[in-house]
Amino acid sequence: MTPSRLQARILSNREKKKGVFLMELKAPGIARSARPGQFIMVRPPHGSDPLLPRPFSIHDARDGSVSILYRVVGRGTEQLSGLGKGQALAVTGPLGRGFPIRAGNYRPALVAGGMGLAPMPFLAKKLAALGRIPKILYGCRTKGELLGPSTLGAVIATDDGSCGRRGLVTGLLEEELCRAGSCRVFACGPWAMLRQVSLLCQKSQVPCQVSLEARMACGLGACQGCAVRGVHGGYLSVCSDGPVFDSRLIDWEQEPPL
C-alpha cells in the first residue's frame, strides 16, 4: 500500500491528561488502508521552524479519520497542541511495517509503557475483529499519568503502586507468560522496557513484536536517518524496516537510538 499525503482537517484535539493530547484528523484514505503499528508523519504548521514532520503511531482509525496520542515534549508538539478543530495539517501515511496480526489459536498480550499505549487501541480492535481478544498490560509511573485505561480493560502496574500492581509492567508480563497456552506479545514503550520484554519472551520462546521510536526525516526509508543496530550487524531503518520489528532482530545492547 503506497502512502498518500494530504492536508488533513483536525476534527478534535483534546488534552486527555496534563500535557498529553488526542488529535483526530480527517484522512479517509489513510484510515482505510492503515494497519495497527503503522505511523503517520505530521508537519507542525508554522513555517520552517521547527522544520521536519514528526512521526506518530496511529492510535485509532475509523470512519474516515485517524487519531494520534501525543505528549508535548518540544516545540513541534507544543505547536500541535495549540491547534483547534477545523485547522488543517500536512499528513503523510500510512507508513512503515505494522504489527503482523493474523487469525490463529493464540493469546495476544499487548504490553505498553507510558506513551507506548499510543498504538494499542487500534491493535486491540483489529485483534478482537479476528476473534483474538487481547490482554493489555499497561505500566506507567503513577496513577496521574494513566491514559484512559478503563476503556481498554487493561491490567495496570504503576511504579509507585498508586494504581494497580506496584512495580513494572514487565512483572505483569512474567506472570502472563507463565500461563498455559500459546501467547504472542506485542509491545511498545521505552527502550529499557522493550529490552526486558524481549528478554522475557526469548526465555519463554514466545514470539514478540516491538514498536520502536527514532528521530526521522523522510519516514520512507530514503534518508537512512532513523537507524537502529540489528542483531546481525548493520543497521535497520525504523521507518521502513519497522517501526514494528521481531524483537530478535534488534541488538538490545546498543544505546537507545532516540
Place this chain on the structure above:
Amino acid sequence: MRSNPPGRVDTAVILAGIRLKNPVMAASGTFGYGTEYRGLSPASAYGAIITKTVTLEPRPGNPPPRLCETPSGMLNSIGLANVGVDRFLREKLPALRNAGTVVIANIAGRTIGEYARLAGIMDRAPGVSALELNVSCPNVAHGGVAFGVNPLTASRLTRAVRRAFRKTLIVKLTPNVADMAPVARAVAAAGADALSLINTLYGMSIDTARRCPSLGNVTGGLSGPAIRPVALYHVYRVSRAVRIPVIGLGGIMTADDAVQFLLAGASAIQVGTANFIDPATPEKIVKGLVAYCRRHGLKSLRELTGWLAG
C-alpha cells in the same frame, strides 16, 4: 530554431552536455535511490535525480542518532550508508533508469583509486548520464571532505576520474574551507564539466539533559533553510570564479529560493532537505519558476542564470 508559442516558458536547461527538462534536481542522499517516494512524489517531476552516494563496498553508516533538528535546519551524520555499487547496479538502477528522468550517480571512495574504479564501473552502467563526485561529505573518517578542501588533492582526484569516465562529470564541493574558489578552479582545470555547491556545513548540537552530543557521531552536516544565505553567497562567488556551470543547493524550499540561486549564477538547482518536508516540492518549484517567468516576461529559465552583474 523553433520559436516558443506566446506565453509558453521553456523550462529546459542544457547542463554540460545533458539536456534536463527542468533545472530542478534531487540532491544526493535526500531522494534515496529514486523509488522510496513512490506514490508521493514522482521522480519524473525532477529534471534529474542524483542518487544517494554509492561506494565500492556496502557501508553500514554511522551509529545513531543520526539526525538532529536545529533552528530552520537539521544536522545529519548518516555516514554514507549505502548498498554498495554491485547491489546498486543490480537492484536499484533498473527501476531508477525507468523513472522518467535523467539519472546522475553520486560516488565516493576512500582513495583516489577507489573513485577511479567506481567511475569506470559507472561509465559502463546503462542509464547513468552523469557522475557527481562527493568530495565533501563531513561525516566519514576517510575520503569525503578530505578530498575537497585542498585544491591539489581535488584536482588529482578529478583528473583520475576524468580518465575513467567519458560522460558528464560534476564535482560536489564543500563550503567548509576559507575560500571555495581555489578548489573550484582547480577542479574545473582538471576536467570537471560542472560543480555542485554547497554540501552541508559542519555543525553540532548537545543534549543538555543528558550532557552528551545529540548525534552518535558527535558532529554532523547542517542543511535546510538555515544555510541558504551561505549557499547563495558561495554560488555567487564561485560562479564568477569558473567558466563551467554551477549547480546551486542549500536550503532551497520554494521557487523564489530557486530564482535567487539562478540569478546568483546557478545553471540548475538541487532540492535536498525540502524533500523530507514536502515531497511535492519539485513540482511546486517548477510551476513557480514558470509563473515567475510569465510575470517577468521571460521565455526561458535560462535567461535567469547569472542575471546579477559583476
